[in-house]
Amino acid sequence: MDKELNIEDFKKNFKSDILEIIEKNPRREIITIKSESILPVAKWLYKEAGFRFIIASALHTKRGFEIHYHFSLDSLGLILNIHVILDKVKPEIESLSNMFNASNWIEREMHELFGINFLNHPNQDKLISEGNWAEGVYPFRKEFKSDQEKR
Amino acid sequence: MGFKSYCFKKSLWVFHFGGASCNNCDIEILDCLTPRHDLERFGILLVGSIRHADVLLVNGSINTRDKERLLEIYNQAPKPILVVAIGACGCTGGIFAEGYTFAGPVDKIIPVNAYIPGCPPKPEAIIAGIVKLVKNS
Amino acid sequence: MSKKTLIPIGPYHPLQEEPELFKLYCDGEIVKDIKWETGYNHRGIEKLSESKTYEQVFFLVERICGICSTSHPFAFANAVEELADIEITNRAKYIRSIIGELERVHSHLLWVGLAGHFLGYNTLFMWAWKYREPVLDLFEMISGNRNSYAMFKIGGVRRDIEESKIPAIQKVLGDVKKKTDMLVGAVMDDPVIHARTKGVGILTKQDIIDYGAVGPTARASGVAIDVRKDDPYAAYPLVNWKVITAEAGDVFAKAQVRLLEMYESISIINQCLEGLKKEKEGEITVKVKEIPEGVGNGRAEAPRGEVFHFVQSDGSNSPARHKIRAPSYVNIATFRKSCIGQTIADATLSLAAVDPCYCCTERMAVAYDVHSGEKIMNASELICKSAKRTNEIKKKFRI
Numbered sequence: 001m002d003k004e005l006n007i008e009d010f011k012k013n014f015k016s017d018i019l020e021i022i023e024k025n026p027r028r029e030i031i032t033i034k035s036e037s038i039l040p041v042a043k044w045l046y047k048e049a050g051f052r053f054i055i056a057s058a059l060h061t062k063r064g065f066e067i068h069y070h071f072s073l074d075s076l077g078l079i080l081n082i083h084v085i086l087d088k089v090k091p092e093i094e095s096l097s098n099m100f101n102a103s104n105w106i107e108r109e110m111h112e113l114f115g116i117n118f119l120n121h122p123n124q125d126k127l128i129s130e131g132n133w134a135e136g137v138y139p140f141r142k143e144f145k146s147d148q149e150k151r
Numbered sequence: 152m153g154f155k156s157y158c159f160k161k162s163l164w165v166f167h168f169g170g171a172s173c174n175n176c177d178i179e180i181l182d183c184l185t186p187r188h189d190l191e192r193f194g195i196l197l198v199g200s201i202r203h204a205d206v207l208l209v210n211g212s213i214n215t216r217d218k219e220r221l222l223e224i225y226n227q228a229p230k231p232i233l234v235v236a237i238g239a240c241g242c243t244g245g246i247f248a249e250g251y252t253f254a255g256p257v258d259k260i261i262p263v264n265a266y267i268p269g270c271p272p273k274p275e276a277i278i279a280g281i282v283k284l285v286k287n288s
Numbered sequence: 289m290s291k292k293t294l295i296p297i298g299p300y301h302p303l304q305e306e307p308e309l310f311k312l313y314c315d316g317e318i319v320k321d322i323k324w325e326t327g328y329n330h331r332g333i334e335k336l337s338e339s340k341t342y343e344q345v346f347f348l349v350e351r352i353c354g355i356c357s358t359s360h361p362f363a364f365a366n367a368v369e370e371l372a373d374i375e376i377t378n379r380a381k382y383i384r385s386i387i388g389e390l391e392r393v394h395s396h397l398l399w400v401g402l403a404g405h406f407l408g409y410n411t412l413f414m415w416a417w418k419y420r421e422p423v424l425d426l427f428e429m430i431s432g433n434r435n436s437y438a439m440f441k442i443g444g445v446r447r448d449i450e451e452s453k454i455p456a457i458q459k460v461l462g463d464v465k466k467k468t469d470m471l472v473g474a475v476m477d478d479p480v481i482h483a484r485t486k487g488v489g490i491l492t493k494q495d496i497i498d499y500g501a502v503g504p505t506a507r508a509s510g511v512a513i514d515v516r517k518d519d520p521y522a523a524y525p526l527v528n529w530k531v532i533t534a535e536a537g538d539v540f541a542k543a544q545v546r547l548l549e550m551y552e553s554i555s556i557i558n559q560c561l562e563g564l565k566k567e568k569e570g571e572i573t574v575k576v577k578e579i580p581e582g583v584g585n586g587r588a589e590a591p592r593g594e595v596f597h598f599v600q601s602d603g604s605n606s607p608a609r610h611k612i613r614a615p616s617y618v619n620i621a622t623f624r625k626s627c628i629g630q631t632i633a634d635a636t637l638s639l640a641a642v643d644p645c646y647c648c649t650e651r652m653a654v655a656y657d658v659h660s661g662e663k664i665m666n667a668s669e670l671i672c673k674s675a676k677r678t679n680e681i682k683k684k685f686r687i
Contacts, residue, residue, distance in 0.1 A: 027519065028370065028585055052513070053500045054587075055618075057598045057611035068598065070585065077519035079585045102500030102618060128330045132215050132252045139251050140335060171329045175354030175435040178398070185417035214330060246348055249339070250332035271354070271435055 010049070014041055027078050030068070035084040038069070039094050042082070045071050046100060051080065053102040058110045060142050065091035065116055092117035113140040155231045159205060159285050162194030163233075166204035168224055170257075171247070172211025175271035176238040180208060183274045190278065201228045206281070209257045210237040212247040218254040225261040233284060236263045237277065239270045264288070317631045322623055337610040342368060342442055342579060345607065349597075350436045352612065355398060358391045359590030360612070361440035363597040366521050367586025368442050371601055372579050378526075379570030380444035382560040385523035386457075387430070387439050388588070389553040389560075393464060394423040395591035396546045396553075399643050400471060403543060406640045407484055408675025412474065419467040422460045429453060444573030451568070454561050461554050468554075472547050483681045485539040489626040489638030492537060499625070500618045503593020504545045505642050509537035515589040527559040539641040546643075579603070590615055592643050620644050633677040 007029065011018065017037035022030040033041055045051040051071040059066045069082040086093060095118035096103040107118040108127040115138040133139060169177050183190045184197060198204050201224050213221060225234070236257040239245035244256045257263055267280035313321040333352060337345050349360040362384065369376065376384075397420040404412025424434040430449055431437035439445050449457075475481055496506045506513055514531045516524040532548045534541035581603045587596045593615025600609040619642045626642070627635040 024370070024582075030583065052497070054594070054596050055598075055611070055613035057609065059600060059609045068583075070596065070598065072519075074513045074518040079519075079587075081583070081585065100500070101498050101621060105617065105621060106613075130216070132330055139332070171331050173351040173354045173357075175351070175357070178354055178435070182417065182421075185421075186414055187418060187421045212331060216330070246351065247331045247333075247336070250336055252330055252332050270351070273434065 030081040032083040064088040095121035163205045170211030171214040176210040179271045210241040212240040215254040356590040359595045362588035363586045363595040367584035367597045367599040371584030379567040381523040408678040443576040507533045508541035633674045636674045
């Protein structure tokens, strides 16, 4: 945690994996990477650079299923959004939960809400959907119409 | 004096069921028992089992998952029991009524004797509501 | 053959306000494993947010949790103002920080009371909640409501704190400080509380980093993270204060951190009130034309830790995606580390020490017999068990 991060370091290490970088301000950057590279990127951020995993946000857009992994470097107040875009029909990506426990629950939740498959996740039990909505239904997908809207 | 009015004359024992709520109402209910309002001096207690209760307080917008449990608790309650729906969520579902897990406000699931609206209702409002209910029952 | 018992805490129990189900698998008196079910509190807030305008979302996120009722609008406002590059006035910054810190004071007092109840010290519960009432009266005076204050809007705050109200606020804070002195003395010097809470529910520094835990839970294990210092917002960089940490990581350390933080909060509020007096001519809100396309990351330090809101805008009046992460989402998961290997009585206390806010997380504990599947103890029995343990220790000290 007392290592000083150099974003340039990150950009050098993962040059071939980065697709796009948007710098909102010195403390907020959105880096779009290839979805296959998520494991080495997360490993570098967590183990080498001392980032903390805040949470992951999934979105369903016209481009497909997108996930922003939010990592925070507390010593500098910096948030890096690692952004991936997944396939529209079969969204899947490697799970980060074998590396640290912080992503365990949110990956299960994203699976229940969006239907994204997290490969090699240690525990695929239901988190919030039991009794609340049926199997195979993904409430946050944009084509989903809940009971209220059907009426 | 009828049997029911005799039962509810004094020292009501209360069971609290919190549905899918934000806890504002739950905390205001607990506030009624703390030294400022101190309902315990009237013998009003919060009990751990529905079978000991005279009054069932329900708050929160009820989730599909909470619905069966609310029904089960109501069935286990010894009758006569007074049911009070507390807060905007308990009365009508509040802002959560449009959610995809909403299973209807409390009166769609069990019969309700009194509604105490507010977000959250102040402890004074809760006490006034209960007193009005007991006087009318 | 060892018999494992499964003890239920919840889902509906009088002192645990929210419904949640934790299954503690016990072998005799020791907790061996924990499974938990949630979903009782799930209300679909993130989806509801997409159908509301930005101003309406404030009323929605306030009601995610009644105790952290300011922190969610705070983080949401930070996210949208970052998205749209809006800079708020100094007066608005001071007012926002005052409300945030007043909430921290009332929330920590609430926790002290609940911790007292879990320990079996019901007098502590009654006292702490009694001294909380003047703080709620202050909220009513400033905003009109004891909870859910509706003070925030994009670009500033909705109501001002007039100069005439400042002496009343300072007086109440002075009283709260005196009472905090008394509570600190009662908790920190009591040998029975030391015996019940020291060495119980320990989380190491590595556990905190692995689970990404935040707030007093992390600071009690020596991990000095606090959004107000790391990623400053509102009036926090304009006033002097320090981050409180402890090293032991047990329940006692968590109580210590929370009690000492109350002093810092009172100091911050007093400094902000002086700042308000200087900014007499300031406006409380700035004009906001539109919210452009883009994303915003906003965070705030709630009494329980870092609240994080992620907002994606498509240029319309409503958020296209609004992700909410409450601190209890990461803190509750640490139960696996802090409760396993403890006795049942201590596990109840470890659960309370993290100050779980289930409605923020949306997700109560039960113990069953692992072999027969029978319910052994319900929630109030668990609390009684914890209170009994305190009495046993009291006898040892001949109190």
